[in-house]
Amino acid sequence: TSKTEYQISMNWIPLGKVQLDNNNKLQFKFDAPSCPAIYRFRVRRGNTESVYIGETDNLKRRFGNYRNAGETQKTSIRINEILRNELANNAEISLSAVIKEAYINYGDGLKEVRLETKTMRCLFENAALLSFNTETTNILNKGSAKKVISLPDEN
Numbered sequence: 001t002s003k004t005e006y007q008i009s010m011n012w013i014p015l016g017k018v019q020l021d022n023n024n025k026l027q028f029k030f031d032a033p034s035c036p037a038i039y040r041f042r043v044r045r046g047n048t049e050s051v052y053i054g055e056t057d058n059l060k061r062r063f064g065n066y067r068n069a070g071e072t073q074k075t076s077i078r079i080n081e082i083l084r085n086e087l088a089n090n091a092e093i094s095l096s097a098v099i100k101e102a103y104i105n106y107g108d109g110l111k112e113v114r115l116e117t118k119t120m121r122c123l124f125e126n127a128a129l130l131s132f133n134t135e136t137t138n139i140l141n142k143g144s145a146k147k148v149i150s151l152p153d154e155n
Contacts, residue, residue, distance in 0.1 A: 004106070005106075005107075006104060008102075009104075009110060010038065010098045010101065010103070010124055011100075011101035013096060013099060014094065015032065016029045016094070016095060017092070018094070018095055025067055025084075026080060026084065028067070030095075032059045033059055033099065035115075036058070036115040037056060037097045037098060038055050038121060039053070039095065040054075040097070041079070041083065041095055042096070043091050043092075044093075045089060049136065050139070050140050051132055051139060053125055054125065055118070055124070066080050066083070098115070102115055102120070102124055104123075129141060
């Protein structure tokens with residue numbers, strides 16, 4: 001057997017706030033690019049913080065799906081409902097994305113990763129999920145890695 005170690009690094013770019021428009025629909029106060037990305041909704045209400053991290057091959061289209069979720073888009077419907085409920089209860093929701101500047105080191109230095117491949121997007125999505133402390137942050141993703149594996153306590 002041999003041991004393999006990997007190091008992952010990514011740069012989150014703030015995109016802006018999510019609000020409700022006059023028709024109680026999600027409103028993204030920024031222009032999202034039409035490119036592959038990892039994205040993060042941060043929901044803050046009072047002393048609580050929740051996050052949802054996702055991956056997509058087209059960021060602009062994905063946000064359109066959250067705003068106008070089709071009846072077969074279960075995740076979009078679920079996240080739309082959560083975000084609208086949080087906003088109705090005075091939460092602040094911000095959005096960040098990793099569009100480029102995603103790197104992996106598998107032994108010979110950090111190399112930039114192309115997020116066009118779903119495999120790489122999923123790897124970085126789950127790495128981002130692992131970076132949150134579930135004792136202080138509610139993870140809104142179903143089946144996230146933190147809910148599946150047992151991580152050691154950080155002392």
